Amino acid sequence: MQDDVSRPPRTLSRSLRRHQVIEATLVTLANRGLARLTLTEVAREAGISHGLVLFHFESKENLLAETLAFLAGEYARNWQDALNSAGPDPADRLLALIEADFLQEIITPTRLAAWCAFWGESQSRPAYQRLCGDNDAAYIRQLESLCAALVREGGYPLDPIHAARILRLVLEGSWVDMLIAEPRISASDARQTVLAALALCFGRHFRLEGQQVARIDPATAPGAGAAIETGDAGPTDRRRAVRGAAVPLCEG
Secondary structure: OOOOOOOOOOOOOOOHHHHHHHHHHHHHHHHHHOOOOOOHHHHHHHOOHHHHHHHOOOOOHHHHHHHHHHHHHHHHHHHHHHHHHOOOOOOHHHHHHHOOOOOOOOOOOHHHHHHHHHHHHHHOOOHHHHHHHHHHHHHHHHHHHHHHHHHHHOOOOOOOHHHHHHHHHHHHHHHHHHHOOOOOOOHHHHHHHHHHHHHOOOOOOOOEOOEEEEOOOOOOOOOOOOHHHHHHHHHHHHHHHHHHHHHHHHHH
């Protein structure tokens, strides 16, 4: 498994050489997994000597830590850039946050495989958790904040923390399915699954239309208010009100 990336020339600056080795590490992770990765394999993939890899990273553990830090930083910059371009509306920002996870450069087979390799080792390697912890916490806070804004605006009977968790788990599961599901699902299908979850959670803001999701004004959406105008109705009536408001808006 390898992305179509041409190798840099043998004479490089320190920063470019380190980047070259990290990219080679990602490819080696995708091909061999974390446990079977060796510096010799990384050097071979990069087209340089084993000693040059050691010169820049000193050990396999350091190389893996810096590779994970590179991945985490790349991912964080991607979603932060998406939010910076989305404007102030919380629904637009939430959609931009989701779409950022399907940017072609972020979900290459090599990067997906590398992420899965690191996830599989995260419980036994606390250093990896520390490297990603701050970025993960910032992402979750942003996701929960946007969900809370939509819950308030649309009057949804949802706990915004639960809604954020639903979207995050569907996103992460879709990444895994793109890599290991049989039959393999495409990025388009994975994205469509996440957009369906978005529309199901926030049906007064979003409606699926083919492969795209349409933005809706929650004040004029069909069924607006139905899920919160339950009064003294019993649990069955409340569930019926929620379904009536959300499900029709998710039909393509």
